[in-house]
Amino acid sequence: MASKGNVMFNFLLVSVTIIVCSVLKLRFIPFNNEIKRSLGYPIDSLLNFTELSELYGYTSEEHTVLTEDGYILTIFRINGRNCGHKLKRPPILLMHGLLQSSDAWLDAGPKVGLAYLLSDACYDLWVGNQRGNYYSRRHNRLDPDKDPEFWQFSVDEIGYYDIPATIEYVLKYTREDKLNYIGYSQGAGTFFVMCSERPGYCDKANVFIGLAPAARQTNTKSVPYKILLEGVRYLEGALATTGLYELFAKGSLSQEILAFLCKSSATSEVLCGTGESLVDSFHPGSINNETLRVLFGHFPAGTSVHNIARYGQSVKSSHFQKFDYGSARNLEIYGTEQPPHYNLSAVTVPTVVLYGSNDHLVDTKDILWLIKRLPKVLENKRVSDPLWNHFDSAYSQYTREMIFPTINKYLLKYSRKLNKV
Numbered sequence: 001m002a003s004k005g006n007v008m009f010n011f012l013l014v015s016v017t018i019i020v021c022s023v024l025k026l027r028f029i030p031f032n033n034e035i036k037r038s039l040g041y042p043i044d045s046l047l048n049f050t051e052l053s054e055l056y057g058y059t060s061e062e063h064t065v066l067t068e069d070g071y072i073l074t075i076f077r078i079n080g081r082n083c084g085h086k087l088k089r090p091p092i093l094l095m096h097g098l099l100q101s102s103d104a105w106l107d108a109g110p111k112v113g114l115a116y117l118l119s120d121a122c123y124d125l126w127v128g129n130q131r132g133n134y135y136s137r138r139h140n141r142l143d144p145d146k147d148p149e150f151w152q153f154s155v156d157e158i159g160y161y162d163i164p165a166t167i168e169y170v171l172k173y174t175r176e177d178k179l180n181y182i183g184y185s186q187g188a189g190t191f192f193v194m195c196s197e198r199p200g201y202c203d204k205a206n207v208f209i210g211l212a213p214a215a216r217q218t219n220t221k222s223v224p225y226k227i228l229l230e231g232v233r234y235l236e237g238a239l240a241t242t243g244l245y246e247l248f249a250k251g252s253l254s255q256e257i258l259a260f261l262c263k264s265s266a267t268s269e270v271l272c273g274t275g276e277s278l279v280d281s282f283h284p285g286s287i288n289n290e291t292l293r294v295l296f297g298h299f300p301a302g303t304s305v306h307n308i309a310r311y312g313q314s315v316k317s318s319h320f321q322k323f324d325y326g327s328a329r330n331l332e333i334y335g336t337e338q339p340p341h342y343n344l345s346a347v348t349v350p351t352v353v354l355y356g357s358n359d360h361l362v363d364t365k366d367i368l369w370l371i372k373r374l375p376k377v378l379e380n381k382r383v384s385d386p387l388w389n390h391f392d393s394a395y396s397q398y399t400r401e402m403i404f405p406t407i408n409k410y411l412l413k414y415s416r417k418l419n420k421v
């Protein structure tokens with residue numbers, strides 16, 4: 001049994017290696033999926049959203065959303081096994097967190113993955129992908145491999161462009177006026193950005209359900225997470241001079257090493273489970289071996305250096321505010337020396353918040369700060385399991401008991417039965 005200190009040391013060693021290799025732009029020699037299969041990678045970790053959902057008997061569709069500023073996002077629609085054309089309406093949009101993709105909602109498997117639970121309850125479920133991850137690494141003019149401009153985005157732009165464009169697309173396709181929105185962490189924070197900055201869009205949701213919603217992050221406890229964020233924040237300029245604008249992409253050295261180390265049951269819990277716990281907090285058994293083996297095939301999914309730097313600012317600030325470029329550039333961009341705060345009073349949609357007491361990434365204090373500012377909170381619920389942490393909302397094997405009932409209760413309240421369009 002590896003001691004905690006030992007694992008911490010290995011974890012740091014791997015982290016340092018990854019950062020050094022990223023800067024040097026070393027790439028892992030990519031194995032193809034056939035080789036990976038023979039090396040013992042679980043099949044689920046090698047499949048994409050449509051392949052994986054179809055493997056378990058669900059129907060899914062791939063859709064393409066174009067944002068006003070030219071980003072091309074791939075989103076998915078997934079329908080349950082026993083619903084036929086009897087789907088509840090309106091549609092639901094489920095949005096992932098930082099460094100994730102739509103696949104996060106499948107990684108825990110068909111008994112507990114939130115996308116499976118929702119589609120088996122016959123909701124018309126749409127699953128988003130934010131700019132920069134492997135499903136949304138495209139632009140109608142910019143080349144992500146050549147144009148640094150592609151990577152000049154953070155939650156500020158995701159909230160301003162991606163969330164509204166995705167909502168518009170789903171509403172138009174399903175010929176509905178409104179949808180119900182579930183946002184996890186960054187998927188919730190970006191919804192707040194939209195409500196603050198894009199009048200009219202917030203009301204396109206009947207109900208907003210926030211899972212560990214990330215607005216301000218003043219009280220984040222996780223030391224490795226803070227070191228990473230603040231490191232990237234200080235190094236953003238230096239990394240740009242080396243040509244590094246993208247971090248933790250799928251297929252990058254960091255993701256390939258994680259996928260490799262986590263693929264076998266023998267090491268997944270000891271190494272990857274412990275690593276995950278050191279970044280977040282300990283919740284033994286909640287994210288099981290099988291899920292750990294699978295999720296690192298889809299995580300990290302990639303984002304911009306700029307977005308990570310933005311988080312580096314948000315753990316240092318006591319506000320939920322726009323990117324801080326320093327007073328001179330702030331004055332140019334915003335007309336004020338300090339970056340403007342987001343207006344949480346503009347989140348006028350009925351809101352439900354679910355959070356865990358053991359979340360070391362989005363701390364309870366920051367959740368309570370947020371709840372106080374949201375004008376229409378129907379319910380704010382601390383998950384009854386005292387060890388519920390940040391990653392549990394996406395990957396726990398207890399999702400069905402711990403968070404799904406509350407999610408389902410509010411979705412039902414804001415749904416009706418209709419045939420599929």
Ligand SMILES: *[C@@H]1O[C@H](CO)[C@@H](O)[C@H](O)[C@H]1NC(C)=O
Binds near residue numbers: 050
């Ligand atoms: C998923 O995999 C299938 C089968 O290989 C492929 O046709 C499809 O384009 C993939 N979808 C995405 C979004 O990568």
Ligand SMILES: *[C@@H]1O[C@H](CO)[C@@H](O)[C@H](O)[C@H]1NC(C)=O
Binds near residue numbers: 266289
């Ligand atoms: C998960 O890993 C732990 C530690 O290696 C092991 O004791 C346990 O049996 C594993 N569980 C499964 C389902 O493989």
Ligand SMILES: *[C@@H]1O[C@H](CO)[C@@H](O)[C@H](O)[C@H]1NC(C)=O
Binds near residue numbers: 344
């Ligand atoms: C914030 O939003 C609310 C609700 O839309 C609005 O009444 C208020 O004027 C806004 N505050 C600012 C500072 O823009």
